[in-house]
Amino acid sequence: MVKQISIIVCCFCQSESVIRFGTNATGKQRYRCRACKKTFVERPARSRLEDPNFVAQVMAACQERASMRGVARIFKISRTTLSALLKKSQSTT
Numbered sequence: 861m862v863k864q865i866s867i868i869v870c871c872f873c874q875s876e877s878v879i880r881f882g883t884n885a886t887g888k889q890r891y892r893c894r895a896c897k898k899t900f901v902e903r904p905a906r907s908r909l910e911d912p913n914f915v916a917q918v919m920a921a922c923q924e925r926a927s928m929r930g931v932a933r934i935f936k937i938s939r940t941t942l943s944a945l946l947k948k949s950q951s952t953t
Contacts, residue, residue: 872898909941918942919949 870893881892
């Protein structure tokens with residue numbers, strides 16, 4: 861059995877002098893570059909708002925005539941974000 865070693869490269873300065881530096885709030889491994897002293901996550905999480913299924917669920921809840929506060933609370937997004945999604949969906953149709 862061969863272990864595959866992956867070399868982590870700093871996404872800011874492309875240095876290979878990187879050390880592990882704890883975890884972030886979601887539990888992903890954080891790294892710190894010894895050259896530029898910046899911390900980063902190897903593969904950051906995508907935003908839920910980039911997921912078309914999530915946006916479709918939010919829009920469906922809004923079309924069911926639920927209140928904006930209720931929809932924002934259920935989907936754990938801010939009312940400002942919800943109103944921006946609604947404006948964006950109205951401008952595209």
